[in-house]
Amino acid sequence: MVDTTSADPMRETIVWRKEDQRPSLGASAPLRAGLIVLALLSLSAVLVLPLMVVFGSVFTAGFPLVIEVLSEPDTLAALRLTLLVAAICVPVNGAVGLAAAWAVTKFDFRGKTFLMVLIDVPFSVSPVVAGLVYVLLFGAQGLMGPFLQLHGITIIFAVPGIVLATLFVTFSFVARELIPVMRSHGRQDEEAALSLGASGWTTFWRVTLPKAKWGLLYGLLLCNARAMGEFGAVSVVSGHIRGLTNTLPLQVEVLYNEYQFKASFIVASLLACLALVTLFLKSIVEHCGRMTEASFSKPHKE
Amino acid sequence: MRQSRVIPGFGLTLGLVLLMLTLIVLLPLAALALKAAGVGPRAFLVVATSPRTLAALRLSFGTAFVAALMNSGVGLLVAWVLVRYRFPGRALIDAAIDLPFALPTAVAGIALAAVYAPNGLLGHWFAAIGIKTAFNPTGITLALIFIGLPFVVRTVQPVLLEIEREAEEASALLGAGPIRTFVRVILPAILPALITGFALAFARGVGEYGSVIFIAGNIPMVSEITPLLIVIKLEEFDYGGAAVIGLVMLAISFSLLLVIHLIEATTRKAYGHG
Amino acid sequence: MAVSQSRRPILFGFAALVFGVSMGGSTPSFADTTLLNVSYDPTREFYKAFNAAFAEDWKVKTGESLTVQQSHGGSGKQARAVIDGLDADVVTLALGGDIDEIAARSGKIPANWQQRLPNSSVPYSSTIIFLVRKGNPKAIHDWGDLAKPGIGVIMPNPKTSGGARWNYLAAWAWASRTYHGDDAKIRDYIKTLFGNVPVLDTGARGSTTSFAQRGLGDVLIAWENEAFLVLDEFGNDNFDLVVPPISIKAEPPVALVDGNVDRKGTRKQAEAYLQFLYSPQGQALAAKHHFRPSLPQYVDTALMAAFPKLDLVTIDGDFGGWTKAAATHFADGGTFDQLYKPGQ
Numbered sequence: 001m002v003d004t005t006s007a008d009p010m011r012e013t014i015v016w017r018k019e020d021q022r023p024s025l026g027a028s029a030p031l032r033a034g035l036i037v038l039a040l041l042s043l044s045a046v047l048v049l050p051l052m053v054v055f056g057s058v059f060t061a062g063f064p065l066v067i068e069v070l071s072e073p074d075t076l077a078a079l080r081l082t083l084l085v086a087a088i089c090v091p092v093n094g095a096v097g098l099a100a101a102w103a104v105t106k107f108d109f110r111g112k113t114f115l116m117v118l119i120d121v122p123f124s125v126s127p128v129v130a131g132l133v134y135v136l137l138f139g140a141q142g143l144m145g146p147f148l149q150l151h152g153i154t155i156i157f158a159v160p161g162i163v164l165a166t167l168f169v170t171f172s173f174v175a176r177e178l179i180p181v182m183r184s185h186g187r188q189d190e191e192a193a194l195s196l197g198a199s200g201w202t203t204f205w206r207v208t209l210p211k212a213k214w215g216l217l218y219g220l221l222l223c224n225a226r227a228m229g230e231f232g233a234v235s236v237v238s239g240h241i242r243g244l245t246n247t248l249p250l251q252v253e254v255l256y257n258e259y260q261f262k263a264s265f266i267v268a269s270l271l272a273c274l275a276l277v278t279l280f281l282k283s284i285v286e287h288c289g290r291m292t293e294a295s296f297s298k299p300h301k302e
Numbered sequence: 303m304r305q306s307r308v309i310p311g312f313g314l315t316l317g318l319v320l321l322m323l324t325l326i327v328l329l330p331l332a333a334l335a336l337k338a339a340g341v342g343p344r345a346f347l348v349v350a351t352s353p354r355t356l357a358a359l360r361l362s363f364g365t366a367f368v369a370a371l372m373n374s375g376v377g378l379l380v381a382w383v384l385v386r387y388r389f390p391g392r393a394l395i396d397a398a399i400d401l402p403f404a405l406p407t408a409v410a411g412i413a414l415a416a417v418y419a420p421n422g423l424l425g426h427w428f429a430a431i432g433i434k435t436a437f438n439p440t441g442i443t444l445a446l447i448f449i450g451l452p453f454v455v456r457t458v459q460p461v462l463l464e465i466e467r468e469a470e471e472a473s474a475l476l477g478a479g480p481i482r483t484f485v486r487v488i489l490p491a492i493l494p495a496l497i498t499g500f501a502l503a504f505a506r507g508v509g510e511y512g513s514v515i516f517i518a519g520n521i522p523m524v525s526e527i528t529p530l531l532i533v534i535k536l537e538e539f540d541y542g543g544a545a546v547i548g549l550v551m552l553a554i555s556f557s558l559l560l561v562i563h564l565i566e567a568t569t570r571k572a573y574g575h576g
Numbered sequence: 577m578a579v580s581q582s583r584r585p586i587l588f589g590f591a592a593l594v595f596g597v598s599m600g601g602s603t604p605s606f607a608d609t610t611l612l613n614v615s616y617d618p619t620r621e622f623y624k625a626f627n628a629a630f631a632e633d634w635k636v637k638t639g640e641s642l643t644v645q646q647s648h649g650g651s652g653k654q655a656r657a658v659i660d661g662l663d664a665d666v667v668t669l670a671l672g673g674d675i676d677e678i679a680a681r682s683g684k685i686p687a688n689w690q691q692r693l694p695n696s697s698v699p700y701s702s703t704i705i706f707l708v709r710k711g712n713p714k715a716i717h718d719w720g721d722l723a724k725p726g727i728g729v730i731m732p733n734p735k736t737s738g739g740a741r742w743n744y745l746a747a748w749a750w751a752s753r754t755y756h757g758d759d760a761k762i763r764d765y766i767k768t769l770f771g772n773v774p775v776l777d778t779g780a781r782g783s784t785t786s787f788a789q790r791g792l793g794d795v796l797i798a799w800e801n802e803a804f805l806v807l808d809e810f811g812n813d814n815f816d817l818v819v820p821p822i823s824i825k826a827e828p829p830v831a832l833v834d835g836n837v838d839r840k841g842t843r844k845q846a847e848a849y850l851q852f853l854y855s856p857q858g859q860a861l862a863a864k865h866h867f868r869p870s871l872p873q874y875v876d877t878a879l880m881a882a883f884p885k886l887d888l889v890t891i892d893g894d895f896g897g898w899t900k901a902a903a904t905h906f907a908d909g910g911t912f913d914q915l916y917k918p919g920q
Contacts, residue, residue, distance in 0.1 A: 031480065032387055039383040042376045043395060046447050049423060050413035051401055096322045099315035106309045107316075113567060115319070117559045122327055123502060124555035126509030126529040127407075129548040132536070133330035136337050136545070140661030140682065143333055149661075157662045167326050176502065180495065181460065191308050200310035218456070225403035231512045232407060232529075239662045240647040240654075241612060249406030254648070256412065257781045258620055259809040261789075268409040275404030280397075412785075421791040437775045437792070520733060520776045521918050533778070534735045537652040538908055539659075539677055 054272070057265040069255075069263040070270060077243040078251035079270070081159070085247065086227040089166045093223050097174025098216065102208070104175075105182040106190065116179070122171040130168045131236020134161055157239030162247065165233040170226050174219035181215030182208070225275040331552065337545035349546040354522055355531060358547075362528040363554065365439055366507030369446035370454075373503045374496055376447070377454025384455070385462045399455050402448050407512030414445050415517045437519035442527065445513045450503030457499035461492050494570045501562040508555055608641040609845055614664035616651040616738055616828070617781055618802050622865035623668070629861060630852045634845070642845060650779050651738030658682065658833065665837050665846040668830040670738030672891075673898040675831050684835025698827040699853035700867035703888055704739075704746040706818040707787065707796040707803045714794045718820050719750035723768040728793030731773060732783045734905075734912050739780040739826075741906055743797045746824035748905070749889045753822065767915045788815070799826065800883075801866035817884075825888040 058066060069075060100119055104112060122130070136142050138155040148155060155161045189211070193203040209216070231249040238245045246254060248271050255264035338346065349355060383389075384396050402410060418425040418435040428435045435441060465488065473483040511529040519525040528551055535544035615623060627644035634642050647654065647662070651670035658664045659681045669675055672690065679685040690697045708716050714727055722729050732740040747769055748762065755761035775792055777783040780802055787796040788810050795818075798806070803817055830850055837843040852858050856874040863869045863879045872880050895901040905911045 028480070035379065036383050036387055036389050039376075039379045040395070043380060043398075045424065046376070046444065047398060047402070047451060049417045050410065050448060051398060051405075053413040053416045053423075054405070054409060092322075096319060099318040102311060103315040103319055107312050109312075109316075113560070113563050117556065117563055118323055118327070119319075120501070120505060120559050120563075121331075121552070121556060124505035124508055124559060125331075125552060126511055126532065126548070128511050128529045128532050129334065129509065129551070130330075132532070132544065132548065133334045135660050136333040136541070137330050139659075141659060143336070145661065154661075154663075156660060157657060164326070168330070171322075171326055177456075180457070180498065184464070187309060194308055194310075203309075204311070214460070218460075222400070222403055222452075222456070225400055229404045229406050235512075239657055240649050242646050244645060249408065252406050253408050256408070257617060257648070257779075259781075259805070265409070268406060271406060272401055272404050275400060415790060419790040419792070436790075515778055516782070519774065520778065521773075522776075522916065524918055530778070534733070536656060537650070537736050538906075539652075539656065539681070540908065543908070 051272075054265050054268050057262050058269045061262040061266060065262060066266050069266045074243045074246065074254075075248075075251055075267055078246045078248045078267075081162070081246070082228050082248040082271075082274075084159070085163055085166050086224055088163050089170055089227040090220055090224050092167060093170050094174050094216070094220050096171070097176075097178055097219055097223075100175035101178035101182045101212070101215075102204070104179055105185075106187055119172050119175050122168050123176075125168075127169060127230070127232025128236065130233035131165055134164055134168075134237050156237050157241075158245060161237035162234050162245065165237045166227050166230055169230050169233050170223045173223040173226065174216065177219030177222065178212060178215045182212050185211050221275075228271060228274055334545050334548055334552070337541060338549040341542035341546060345542070346546050349543045350550050354526070355528075355547060355550070357523045358526050358528040358531045359550070359554070361439060361442070361526070362508050362551070365442045365527075366446055366504050366510075369443045369450055369507050370500050370504035372443075373447055373450045373454045374500045377451055377499060377503075378458055378492075378496060380451075381455045381458040381462055385459060399452050402452055407449070407510065408516065410448055411445060411513035411516030414441075414448060414513065418444055418517065436517050438525055441517035441519065442514050442525065445517050446503075446507035446510060449510050449513060450507050453502040453506065454496070454499035457495045457502065458492055461495040465491050494566050497562060497566045497569065501559060501566070504562075505555060505559060508551065608643060609842060611642065611644045611665045611842060611846055611849060612647065612663055613644055613666050613668055613849075614647045614654050614658055614662060615668040616654060616670040617648055617779055618670075618739070618799055618805075619668060619828075620646070620648050621805070622801075622862060622867060625865065626853070626858060626861050629857055630849055633852060633857070634848065640845075644849070650736060652736070658684070663836050663840070664833050665840065665842050666830060666832055666850055668828065670826075670828045671741060671898060671902075672827070672829050673902045674738065675829060676899060678831075678833070682835065684833050685831055686834065689831045690829065692832070693830065693850060694854055695870040696827070697829040697831060699830060699850075699858065699870050700828070700862040701870065702800045702826045702828070702867055703823045703886065704742050704797060704826060705800050705803055705823060705884070705886075706820065707798055707806060707815050708794060708818050710814055710816055712816050712818060716795050716818055719747055719822075720754065720765075722747070722772065722795065722797075723765055727772050727795065728774055729769065729772045729795055729797065730775065730777075730783050730787040730793035731797040732780055733776040733778060736778040737780055737783075738828075739799050739802070740783075741902075742799070742824055742826040744905065744912065745891065745895060745901060746889075747797075748911075749824055749894050750820070750822055752894070763911070763915055766911070770916045771918070800868075804866040819884040819886050822887040822889065824894075825890045827891065 104116060135156055137144055138148060138161065139145055140149065155164070185208075189207050190203050193207045194200070198206070229249055230247075231253070234247055235250060235253075238247065238250055240246060240250060240254075242254065248267060252264050252268045252271070255267060341349070380395075380399070384392060405413075415422070415436055417423045418428075418441060420426060420429040420434070420436065422436070425435050433440075435444065469487050470483055473487050474480075478486065509529060511527070511533075514527055515530060518527060518530075520530055528547060532544045532547050535541075535547060613623060613627070623644075623646055627646065631642050631644060634640060647657075647664070649657075651674050654667070655669060655674035655677050658667055658678050667675060667678065667685075675685065675689060679687050679689060693699070706716060708714070714721075716722065716727065721727065731743050734740040734744045744766075747766060751762040751765040755765070775783075775786050777786055780799060783796060784798065784802060784806055786792045788806055796803075796806075807815060807817065830853060832843075832846055832850060834843075837846045853862075854871060859869040859871050859874040860876065860879065863875045866882075868883055869875050869880075891898060891901060895904075903910070
């Protein structure tokens with residue numbers, strides 16, 4: 001479980017067992033302060049400063065320009081396309097990720113490590129290649145090109161190609177987040193529920209999912225963020241038709257290449273905010289979750 | 303080897319995973335392999351072992367490795383601070399960790415170049431003491447650290463949250479110093495997660511293109527990453543050559559991931575974790 | 577029961593996929609005719625204005641409302657997209673070689689495409705000039721100055737940028753004349769020139785950003801229209817234009833994609849679109865966006881006066897056409913690969 005909510009005195013007392021302040025490692029004040037400063041310094045250098053460059057330009061741009069940029073038809077079309085792609089990719093990869101985690105953590109079978117490596121492969125494939133493989137498969141000169149043309153099906157340089165490329169690059173996230181969580185929970189609870197007569201589906205809904213929901217949620221959020229932000233692979237299969245097959249990241253590039261630096265950073269900030277909205281939702285769900293969880297004893301561990 | 307099936311759904315879930323894996327990942331990669339094989343063994347070897355390809359592979363895997371290593375350190379530190387300490391702005395920092403995922407990679411590259419270019423916010427300080435932080439392999443590494451940081455933080459964080467405090471306290475009570483307690487008690491527990499985070503950051507860094515080309519310099523044999531070499535092959539309308547380099551990259555990544563998974567499985571077993 | 581229920585996610589997944597496919601299949605169906613112009617990067621501003629003018633003109637002439645969609649990117653990448661099935665009605669690319677590739681690989685454009693429109697299908701041209709920091713502190717006036725020690729030259733990679741290929745050929749043409757065809761000296765010059773390049777961006781606009789925003793280098797080698805645009809966008813007070821005495825006539829050609837227009841039934845509109853490029857209005861718009869019109873007689877002399885005078889060599893005259901130039905200089909193992917070997 002990941003904690004993002006800040007110090008709330010009520011909650012601190014309720015869940016004191018989890019975030020307890022008893023003397024333990026790092027309790028000594030200088031060490032603690034030193035570690036915090038070190039962490040903040042390194043984060044500033046690699047994360048916060050670059051982000052400030054992007055967000056800063058929004059503040060210097062001024063409100064009227066922000067409104068003007070965000071109400072531009074091409075930007076709105078890109079926003080719609082990005083939301084559509086995410087709306088398809090996140091549920092599909094969520095379902096696949098759940099299935100993968102179930103198969104990997106609840107059963108032992110030959111080739112499990114191999115399967116897990118295969119699940120990781122989309123991470124390591126360069127976005128450039130991720131786009132290229134679909135062109136090789138579905139492009140006019142590709143393996144299935146003549147067949148698709150014969151039947152008038154368009155995949156590449158249209159929405160299906162963009163969806164496929166995005167599915168590819170976000171394939172691993174949910175499974176990757178779920179597997180460690182579900183593995184740490186073991187199998188006893190499911191076996192107990194089943195021996196008491198619960199159906200497999202009920203067991204999954206009532207026993208497995210409640211315990212794994214943070215991992216699932218977290219995977220979905222990462223999957224969503226990446227699905228919205230993917231640039232390289234989508235760039236290869238999109239065709240860059242303005243107002244039609246440009247996603248938000250591609251629109252950012254278009255604006256940047258037109259020397260509209262501020263506009264491009266405004267659109268980039270919009271993208272980041274979309275990811276932040278999902279993070280915000282996560283915090284709320286987590287907060288509610290902690291309230292209910294606090295009534296139970298220490299989280300179950302194998 | 304297969305245990306008696308008390309838990310149902312093995313066929314269904316594995317079937318779904320294999321189906322989608324085949325449709326989304328394996329089939330397209332097979333098309334890549336086919337294209338690469340189409341150039342013939344001799345041309346394959348010429349492309350795969352040309353000095354420029356080898357230099358690009360060394361650069362891509364080298365910078366990704368260094369970046370993942372640095373991310374393991376920084377990421378562990380950040381995860382630790384976020385989980386164990388309360389300080390102003392903590393929630394904000396926690397939320398910002400994920401932004402590298404959501405920001406289009408090109409924007410990340412542009413923003414990093416703005417910070418680390420010789421006339422950039424930090425770059426000009428480094429330039430003053432004679433350190434180049436952009437348009438060379440250092441710039442590439444910086445971009446990959448940015449891209450990979452969330453992986454380490456987010457894999458280590460949940461495990462840190464769940465660690466039993468009792469063992470730590472016992473260790474401290476028995477007179478072990480903080481470093482000893484960390485190495486003997488905490489590190490073993492989070493090591494599998496840390497290795498996973500390292501692997502993910504590494505894997506992601508190897509293939510990264512969008513953010514890197516803005517800060518790399520892209521000089522052949524010096525700062526030309528492998529994905530750029532693939533793009534260059536495509537610009538020459540040499541699909542076969544591009545597929546060969548893509549396949550070589552894939553094969554190396556796959557082997558490395560396999561090794562990392564085996565190491566992770568071993569550490570997990572060794573420490574009886576999970 | 578458990579099985580039938582648990583199929584839901586799969587069904588949902590496929591429903592979503594099918595939905596995606598149907599969405600994509602139906603997207604191009606607008607009420608009025610739509611043309612797709614697949615172009616290279618520096619023409620964005622020009623075609624924005626030109627498309628609006630053409631749509632208006634077409635509406636007046638035929639009563640049909642028409643939308644022209646634009647796709648921009650690196651010239652080679654755009655050519656590949658058309659080869660791989662992007663539904664372009666017309667292509668307006670940076671290099672004749674890229675259109676040759678489409679003709680050869682997809683068969684959607686006849687091999688004699690260059691003869692179908694006036695002036696070898698080149699409605700406007702450009703050339704390659706220099707942009708330097710204000711006051712020209714490094715005194716850069718000609719191609720020879722670029723190879724002097726201590727000069728930082730910014731240009732994109734000829735492998736990934738159409739514009740950079742023109743840069744390369746212009747430098748080669750200058751060296752060829754200066755050294756009277758002495759191959760060793762020409763190669764030595766090109767080698768030294770590229771030794772002065774600290775960053776090779778993948779596209780023309782990336783190089784502009786490196787030069788103008790990151791403060792890298794002393795001189796940017798760029799398209800003439802891009803250099804003018806930089807002055808417009810970044811202000812006159814930071815940069816100066818330097819026009820070398822000699823450069824190359826960069827000819828970005830246009831072509832109809834027969835295979836696509838015949839399938840879509842848009843041949844009439846697409847042909848009219850390309851013809852409109854040669855009309856007085858089209859030529860004036862090109863000139864306004866700093867492209868040199870092929871038919872200057874149509875354009876106001878005041879507008880023409882803005883173009884600096886210089887000697888222009890041509891690709892056909894000096895390099896024997898694009899096919900030959902591409903094979904000699906830019907193919908794998910061509911002169912660029914032979915001469916440019918940093919880090920060795």
